[in-house]
Amino acid sequence: MRLLEKIINKHWPYLVGGIILAVLNVALFLVSGKPWKITTGFLYWGMGILKAIGFDYSNWYYFNVYGNNLSEGQTFFNNEYTILNLAVIFGALIAALLASEFKWKKIKNRRQLLFGLIGGLLMGYGSRLSFGCNIGSYFSAIPSFSLHGWVYGLFMFIGAWIGCKLLFKFLL
Structure with missing residues (x-):
């Protein structure tokens, strides 16, 4: 129990955090074939909302030049970036709650x-x-x-x- 308490309640050294992020970044690249892109997920969420309320983005410069890079069968809300962003958001919330650091x-x-x-x-x-x-x-x-x-x-x-x-x- 003491090790778990130390992991949850104590600050981790920057080196440990950096190594964990690097390993997760490599793992993500190996699994999905794409690098970690947090703001791309937010871009997709915004475009999904705009599409749902009737905006046509097909003539926008960004999507004409770069496309939307979604794989077959994926949507603006159903893609690996949405899963990653939700994992970051809920993971941070859980970590803050476990460490009793969450405050309004x-x-x-x-x-x-x-x-x-x-x-x-x-x-x-x-x-x-x-x-x-x-x-x-x-x-x-x-x-x-x-x-x-x-x-x-x-x-x-x-x-x-x-x-x-x-x-x-x-x-x-």
């Missing part, structure tokens, strides 16, 4: 809410421009020897530095 937090002020919404929109838009978030554009790209992963990494760190400066100047 009250929004402190409207300024914080506004910055959070703007930041979320910018991150979502940026992740699609770069064909993925830090998982698809960085974590899956660098092991594939893709130059764009290194460029993404450089600008991710620059953006994080600027974001920290803005956070301290306007919110803290």
Whole structure:
């Protein structure tokens, strides 16, 4: 019981987390033949919702140039990315509940809410421009020897530095 308690309640070293993520990324690639792409799943969910309410995306530049990369018989909601995203969401919830770290937090002020919404929109838009978030554009790209992963990494760190400066100047 003590080992289980240690695994659930103690922080893991970054090296352990990195190794687990790397092994899972390789396993995913071996099983599905596709790299891990979190924001692609969210793109598919959004397109599935738009399709359900009647939007025609067939003439959109993104899908004309890149297609939707769904395998035969898959839909925007029935694909490996949906399974992965749901696993990440529910896995994080279960981990937070087991570690007694789950909390509902009250929004402190409207300024914080506004910055959070703007930041979320910018991150979502940026992740699609770069064909993925830090998982698809960085974590899956660098092991594939893709130059764009290194460029993404450089600008991710620059953006994080600027974001920290803005956070301290306007919110803290």
